[in-house]
Amino acid sequence: MLSIEANKNLIALNTLAFNAIAEHFTCISCEADLLKALQYAQAHKLGYQVLSGGSNVLVDEFIPGLTLHMQMLGREVLEQCDQQVLLRISAGENWHQLVQWSVENNWQGIETMALIPGLVGASPVQNIGAYGAELKDVLVQVRAWDCQRKEFVELDNSQCQFAYRDSVFKRSKGRYIITSVDLRLHKQQAVTFKYQALKDYLHNQSLAKITLKDVFQAVCAIRSDKLPDPLKVSNAGSFFKNPIISPSQFQQLQKDFPKIVGHPSACAGVKLAAGWLIDHCGWKGYLESGVGVYPKQALVLIHTGESSIGQLMQLADDIKQSVFDKFSVQLEIEPQRFPATG
């Protein structure tokens, strides 16, 4: 039986911990629930939106219509051979617990994405990534309800149109409701890690042989050192994307700022470290009226509990403006407005 709550406060369901009243709210624990909820919304002429782990959203103070909170659970091994395993993971599973499970089983491919907050169903939306790996490298297909065609569909990796922190799910806002993802992980591949901070950390451990578990533990240590735990300090992870600029603009910037941090990106541009830009505008550690910039990582905005989303957005605008004034680089906000705008 579907239970619908009225005027539900989502403060505990968004990691920035802003007050947000959902006009109608229900939890979805299976595909049948989802269909019932959509029928309910249609019968009562309500709009609807899907809330996953709430770790990458900027919630409005009032959320009209029906909010569907995804809680579908299940981890299944679909196929395996000596080299690979194919997994089907339901949308409501916790991402970090999935990573832990894969490492316990010695399945390789997502270990550097440890401690990314949120649920599996949201992972394809912004193609989550960390320390040189992205979801798109292991994702086989996504199962979703297509709100346009009004049927369940399976999208393979190329149909998901993955790019840096982007996908078809992000671009066609509201069209798909993801119910499960299939991932292919490896059993016997040599452990690799491309990211310098990870290499340095593991090198300093002087291990005879580096295992998946070592990589997982290293990522957990590095992340917990510089990124705040949302249960202790309210935040939504990286607040801005790392901007991609042309090589010529990068060369120009290097003349004025020799220490600027940039790496070649897949699309012939240079990906700048937004954290470095914000840091060099002097924002690190800023805190006023309950919103601020995390002292250990300038890319993370925080909320200390007595402020409003409007004040956080004002701070984000001020940061964007100062970065533009100093470096002529436009920052783009990474978390999604909830409900989606435009």
Ligand code: EPU
């Ligand atoms: N930097 C500074 N000052 C800062 C922050 C960073 O100078 O306050 C410099 C660092 O010295 C470093 C560079 O900027 O040289 C890059 O910083 P970092 O290695 O911390 O990575 P990032 O680019 O800031 C990205 C992802 C993270 C992911 C890390 C590790 C984005 C928007 N963010 O951060 O993702 O964990 O790389 O791979 O791509 C997330 O999305 O929530 C997230 C944490």
